[in-house]
Amino acid sequence: MSMDFEKKEVSVTSSRLDEETLFVVSQTFKALxxxxxxxILNLLCSGEYSVNDLAEKLNLGQSTVSHQLRFLKQLRLVKYRRAGTTLYYSEDDNHVMNLLKQAIEHAIHH
Amino acid sequence: MSMDFEKKEVSVTSSRLDEETLFVVSQTFKALxxxxxxxILNLLCSGEYSVNDLAEKLNLGQSTVSHQLRFLKQLRLVKYRRAGTTLYYSEDDNHVMNLLKQAIEHAIHH
DNA sequence: TAAATATATGAGCATATGTTCATATATTGA
DNA sequence: TCAATATATGAACATATGCTCATATATTTA
Known part of the structure; x- marks a missing residue:
């Protein structure tokens, strides 16, 4: 039925976390x-959207959306494509989107 | 060799996120x-630890660890067992621990 | 019951975060 | 080139966050 997601145990590579790993992991989760x-990310799951599209659909200010997109773009979680004066944003990190989807599924079904 | 974790796509149940789901998901990621x-959570992957154990092993203040454990306990990510005056903390949410492990694995191998 | 040990708690502080407002920048078409 | 449209940016502000210090609480043992 395809709403399954992984429940398999994940083994731990290292118990010690180096500074860089710690930083990357914390930044990733901070984004989420x-x-x-x-x-924003949940909407981008369903395709491309311009900044104004996102602002309208989510009832947010244009500036708010733009600031958050800059944040997400900096972490390479989203990318954009230009079409005239309009920028169409879309997701750019399958792994992180997967983490988000898992958490949403888990939250909904509990 | 067992350091595998899931890379399968996760399907989306709903594009609209209700307030409660949004809150739970954001809180979960905030914890991480x-x-x-x-x-702290990474260390708890390897077993039980007292507050002082955690503070020593991670070179943190006792108060800092206690405050963070309260935070994690409130979200039911950790639980504890009492032995005299000592409280042994351990993980209490496989799903969230799995999210953390996935992110760590991903950060290390990229 | 008093001392020792382990942990929890609250106040205070510095810093981080997210939003808003105003304005700058960039692209297109007349 | 100028006006219109879309987006980006920076400053300012309120709030959230995480740590430290001092102290409170709880359990055990002498």
């Missing part, structure tokens, strides 16, 4: 820790 | 967005 960013 | 909490 804000409701506005979650809503 | 701080280096100190990541280090």
């Amino acid at each position: 820790s804000d409701p506005t960013r979650i809503r | 967005s701080d280096p100190t909490r990541i280090r």
Whole structure:
């Protein structure tokens, strides 16, 4: 039925976390820790959207969306394609989107 | 060799996120967005530890660890067992621990 | 019951974060 | 080139966050 996601145990590579790994991991989760960013990423799951599209659909200010997209773009979680003066944003990190989807599924079904 | 973790696509149940789901998801990721909490949870992957154990092993203040454990306990990510005056903390949410492990694996191997 | 040990808690502080407002920049078409 | 449209940016502000210090609480043992 295809709403399955992985429940298999994950083995731990290293118990010690080096500084860089710690930073990357915390930054990744920080990106997913804000409701506005979650809503943006969740919408981008369903395709491309311009900044104004996102702002309208999510009822947010244009500036708010733009700031958050800059944040997400900096972490390479989203990318954009230009068409005239319009920028169409889309997801750019399957792994992180998968983490988000897992958390959403888990939250909904519990 | 067992350091595999899931890479399968996850399907999306709903494009609209209700307030509660949004809150739960953001809180979950917020818990994982701080280096100190990541280090604590990562250590708890390998078993039980008292507050002082955690503080020593991670070179943190006792109060810092206690405050963070309260945070994690409130979200039911950890639980504890009492033995005299000592409280032994351990993980209490396989799903969230799995999210953390996936992110760590991904960060290390990229 | 008092001392020792382990942990929890609250206040205070510095820093981080997210939004808003105003404005700058960039692209297109007349 | 100028106006229109879309987006980006920076400053300012309120709030959230995480750590430290001092102290409170709880359990055990003498």
